[in-house]
Amino acid sequence: MRTRILLHIALLAAAVALAVAAQYSIAYPRRGGDLPSRQPAPEFHRIGAWFNSSPLTMDELRGKVVLVDFWTFDCVNCLRHLPHVTQWQEKYGAQGLVVVGVHTPEFAHERSTAKLQEAIRRLRITHAVAQDNDYGTWDAFGNHFWPADYLIDRNGRLVYMHHGEGDYGEVAKRIEALLAEPASMEP
Structure with missing residues (x-):
């Protein structure tokens, strides 16, 4: 009888674990990918x-391909990711x-505008940077990761996301494909 109860508990725990894992994999693709719904991109909120x-x-920004990083x-992962973001800007900006x-910010000291300005200077960042201390844009995008990239097509639709380091060649291919697409006249 005791073995039977333990077996039922183990099966129930396994079922719950599978359900949680399935929900997580639907909500957060392993590394990212295409976003088939192509919803309008969220606005930059509370910057x-x-x-x-x-x-x-x-x-x-309509008519442009936008990379929101x-x-x-x-964040050490962000710092290792930054040279790729810079390369994409240099290669595809024109x-x-x-x-x-x-x-x-992940930590309280990263909320400092002066420290952010110093980091932008030290890291030689030339692209636009929005300070999102209130997590308004983070929440609007439903983001959960540093670093995370979202690609927006020329029509203002969110079409691709990638979180974490790596897959830089894949992201570049997605940028190139979006740049090859014409903008539609849709509102």
């Missing part, structure tokens, strides 16, 4: 300050790619 750019809106200046770094 405290903009650097290297005047404030940007998704309406102003969530990062923070003391073709219509706009890079927007959304700096969302």
Whole structure:
């Protein structure tokens, strides 16, 4: 009888674990991928300050391919990821790619505007950077990771996401494919 109860408990625990794992894999693709719904990209919400750019809106960015890069200046993964973001900006900027770094702090000291400005200077970041201390844009995108990249097509639709380091060649292919697509006249 005791063995039977333990077996039932083990089966129930396994079923719960599988359900949680399935939910997690649906909500958060392992490393990212295409977003088949192609929903309109969220607006930049509750940005405290903009650097290297005047404030940007998704309406102003229509007709461009946009890479939104969530990062923070003391995240080692973000720092290893940054040279790739810089390369994409340099390689594809003239073709219509706009890079927007959304700096969302992980730690309290990363909320400092002065420290962020110093990091932008030290890291030689030239693309637009939005300071997202209130997590407004982070939440609007439903983001959960540093670094995380979201690609937006010329029509303002969210079409691809990737989180973490790696798969840089795949992200570059997605950028190239989006740059090859014409913008539609849809609103």
